[in-house]
Amino acid sequence: MNIDVNTNINNININIIEAKNLSHEYIVRDEEGNVENIVTAIDNVDISVKKGHFISILGHNGSGKSTFAKHINALLYPSGGTLFVNQMDANDKSNTLDIRKSAGMVFQNPDNQIIASVVEEDVGFGPENIGVPTDEIWERVEKSLRSVGMWEYRKHSPNKLSGGQKQRVAIAGVMAMEPECIVLDEPTAMLDPNGRKEVIRAIHELNKKKNVTVILITHYMEEVVGSDYVYVMDSGKVVMEGEPRDIFSKVEELKSYRLDVPQITLVADELKKAGVNVPDGVLTREELVEALRGIRATEV
Amino acid sequence: MFRNMTLGQYYPADSILHRLDPRTKLFGTLIFIISIFIVDSVPGMLVIAAFLGAVILISKVPFSFMVKGIRGIVVLLMIAGLFNLFLTPGDKILFHFGILTITDAGLKSATLMTIRMIVLIIGTSVMTLTTTPNSLTDGLEKGLRFLTVFRVPVHEISMMMSIALRFIPILIEETDKIMKAQMARGADFESGGIFQKAKSMVPILVPLFVSAFRRANDLALAMEARCYNGGDGRTNMKPLKYAGIDAISYVCIFVFLGTCIAAKVLL
Amino acid sequence: MSLIFDHVSYTYSPDTAYEVAALNDINLKIDDGEFIGIIGHTGSGKSTLAQHMNGLIRATAGSIYYNGQDIYDKGYKLKDLRTQVGMVFQYPENQLFGTTVFEDVCFGPKNQGLDEKEVSLRAFEALRAVKLPEEYAETSPFDLSGGQKRRVAIAGVLAMKPAYLILDEPTAGLDPAGREEILGLIKELHDKKGTTVILVSHSMEDVANYVDRIVVMEHGGILYDGTPREVFHYCKELEEIGLAAPQVTYLMHDLKKIGFHVDTDITTVPEARDAILRALGRKE
Structure with a gap:
């Protein structure tokens, strides 16, 4: 989890996000302003993300995953520990704007993050804020709208788009700022199954084609398939971490963190308990079918 | 309606x-x-x-x-x-x-x-x-720029206006939804005198305000996340x-x- | 008692350029005590259909009968219908307005014109039914967590003691535990109180484990209507219109293709496990 020493050669192994003992507390006050309670939203979290990786943070509502996300974008500041975003100290408030430039953020509610009334103007909003010259704004808008497949909708009003399309516009809006990494805070929670697929496909493509680091925050385990690394959070702490396969193999533990294990993984787990020799952490249908085919062949 | x-x-x-x-x-x-x-x-x-x-x-x-x-x-x-x-x-x-x-x-x-x-x-x-609200904002901002001399926050005002305009249709739709939901709970917005009618608006207005504030909060966060920092140093996509x-x-x-x-x- | 749709159609902005047929010649009979899932993706007409059931939207053609009476008859009181056919909208917590949870839940029964004692009895009963601890009754609904708010909103409809309960995407935006909690509550209402439940959703997997009957909507019409097994039989067709059957159903189809002797109309994990074990000869 430490920064590799021999990284500077090709930047591949650089940690774009490096959280060490990161904590965030906030004070709950009653109507008279007296302190009622101090809530620890995140508690001594160590998370690091390598450049170009696709990582997921899983957890149920209130597990602290969104609070963590807001730190990456300097929307919240740590109350303890350190956080480096693209090698900038998040504790230093003079870095705020630069941190926001290097880490873009997509939120849950598609309606409440689109500022303009025309798709292309919304995508241009970020670049305008950071002072990009006019001609370049247009280039960036086109590039980012094409990268999420929304270029044909550039003149549309966001109100007429589906939830999935709105989220793709929001992603384009972040991409137009050309960030090093993008943080998506439950981008699919308010979408229907089609919209969810659409958005997940779009971010995987960005990660592969544009080499953008992706941090996906979600409570849908299916969406984690295909990540390079997964963190599971519960009551403000990182309780599990590893590659998706390792995580998915611990079905009972996942259930105890109130997570929804995909049906295929559950079937595989049940079969394993019944003595069938399926591999650990099966993620997809194809995998399970292959495994079962193999098992039948050896037995007959 | x-x-x-x-x-x-x-x-x-x-x-x-x-x-x-x-x-x-x-x-x-x-x-x-x-x-x-x-x-x-x-x-x-x-x-x-x-x-x-x-x-x-x-x-x-x-x-x-x-x-x-x-x-x-x-x-x-x-x-x-x-x-x-x-x-x-x-x-x-x-x-x-x-x-x-x-x-x-x-x-x-x-x-x-x-x-x-x-x-x-x-x-x-x-x-x-x-x-478009954005170009309307730009128009107001440029057209009234001379007012900045008198310390009128022209950029901020025009930004507020354009956001208000963008959210009008959303809030209208929301009003419609809340009205239907309260009607499903037996609310009656038609009968009764003026006082009665005014009172019957409470179950619509309270949720509407709550939602408007939540949206405003979300939007402010989203704008900050996209480096919005007031009018200084901003460029224009459509000058x-x-x-x-x-x-x-x-x-x-x-x-x-x-x-x-x-x-x-x-x- | 039943709710009958007879050739019901609904068109948005008829006779204008914006004319959109949202419902197309719907025939549907929902009997007392049923637990139905109405499934369709966004824009399939499922929510429009639901809003016809309590007269919030008036059909442009056709008739709807509740307990044998035409709800569009002159003199038929739609307000009474709405207390009989309760409707929980999507994100219902967005309609909360009371200064206390209790006050909010009282809104429905008060509108029914019940006396104060009956109103508060019903409110407490409804709060118990959604398993909200009594001490929350006097707190502001806006101080509760998301899942709790949703339960208060559902209680607000239950307090009217509806015979039919329609819920539009009751689990939207909740995490897995929250989803199960809400669906469990709804199932209990159906099983214990005999409430007829109509669950409107786009999630097959959520619905499959609970309902007895599934109505699949597409382009404003009914595409399939039957038990979950019957409907998931068409899993290929469902996938084409963007509605997946449960993953295990597809697994069974895949296994059958490579020669496993398994049933293809399986919808739950334990069923799938047993079927595979049998096919492997590990279980009788």
Whole structure:
């Protein structure tokens, strides 16, 4: 989890996000302003993300995953520990704007993050804020709208788009700022199954084609398939971490963190308990079918 | 019932009006409003209405779309019209029944007022329907920039306005939804006196405000996340540049104003 | 008692350029005590259909009968219908307005014109039914967590003691535990109180484990209507219109293709496990 020493050669192994003992507390006050309670939203979290990786943070509502996300974008500041975003100290408030430039953020509610009334103007909003010259704004808008497949909708009003399309516009809006990494805070929670697929496909493509680091925050385990690394959070702490396969193999533990294990993984787990020799952490249908085919062949 | 409001909505189309510089359109609207109040004769008003009709034709926004915007204020118009009709004193009494009296002056002022209101609403919605809120903001910001000398936060105000405009349709839809939900719980918004009706609005207004504040909060966060930091150092995706067509429009606007003043003096 | 749709159609803005047929000649009979899922993706007409059931939207053609009476008859009181056919909207917590949870839940029964004692009895009963601890009754609904708010909103409808309960995407935006909690509550209402439940959703997997009957909507019409098994039989067709059957159903189809002797109309994990074990000869 430490920064590799021999990284500077090709930047591949650089940690774009490096959280060490990161904590965030906030004070709950009653109507008279007296302190009622101090809530620890995140508690001594160590998370690091390598450049170009696709990582997921899983957890149920209130597990602290969104609070963590807001730190990456300097929307919240740590109350303890350190956080480096693209090698900038998040504790230093003079870095705020630069941190926001290097880490873009997509939120849950598609309606409440689109500022303009025309798709292309919304995508241009970020670049305008950071002072990009006019001609370049247009280039960036086109590039980012094409990268999420929304270029044909550039003149549309966001109100007429589906939830999935709105989220793709929001992603384009972040991409137009050309960030090093993008943080998506439950981008699919308010979408229907089609919209969810659409958005997940779009971010995987960005990660592969544009080499953008992706941090996906979600409570849908299916969406984690295909990540390079997964963190599971519960009551403000990182309780599990590893590659998706390792995580998915611990079905009972996942259930105890109130997570929804995909049906295929559950079937595989049940079969394993019944003595069938399926591999650990099966993620997809194809995998399970292959495994079962193999098992039948050896037995007959 | 709220879905029919068109004020504050943008209608995408490709017309001369859509391409005009927002400053031209803002100035045109201002002149238009002034002229509506300069002219005080029914024929003069009809000339203005005809001019407006021509502008709508050029805008390529369907006429039915404009008329829909009026529907929402029909009741208001009727109340105002009736007050004018019955309560204006005049020399000649045209109709008299009980306490109801219609005078010639009353008839004239009611007609004038109704046309004036309709023309005013349609006229301003032509501007919002053909101008995206963002370019409207830009127009206001540039057009009123001189006010920054007096420490007026022009950029902030125009940004607030454009966001308000963007959220009007969303909040209208939301009102519709909340109304239906409360109706599903047996709420009645139609019967009862004024006091009863006002009270029955509470279950709509409270959730609406709660949601508006939540949205405002979310939006502020989203804007900050995208490095919004006020007007300083911002560039423009669509910088305002006057074109030939704007010059022609300015000439038209002044000719129109001249005609109105002439009509006022001569008629 | 039943709710019958007879050739019901609904068109948005008829006779204009914006004319959109949202419902197309719907025939549907829902009997007392059923637990139905109405499934369709966004824009399939499922929510429009639901809003016809309590007269919030008036059909442009056709008739709807509740307990044998035409709800569009002159003199038929739609307000009474709405207390009989309760409707929980999507994100219902967005309609909360009371200064206390209790006050909010009382809104429905008060509108029914019940006396104060009955109103508060019903409110407490409804709060118990959604398993909200009694001490929350006097707190502001805005201080509760998301899942709790949703339960208060559902209680607000339950307090009217509806015979039919329609829920539009009751689990939207909740995490897995929250989803199960809400669906469990709804199931209990159906099983214990005999409430007829109509669950409107786009999630097959959520619905499959609970309902007895599934109505699949597409383009404003009914595409399939039957038990979950019957409907998931068409899993290929469902996938084409963007509605997936449960993953295990597809697994069974895949296994059958490579020669496993398994049933293809399986919808739950334990069923799938047993079927595979049998096919492998590990279980009788």
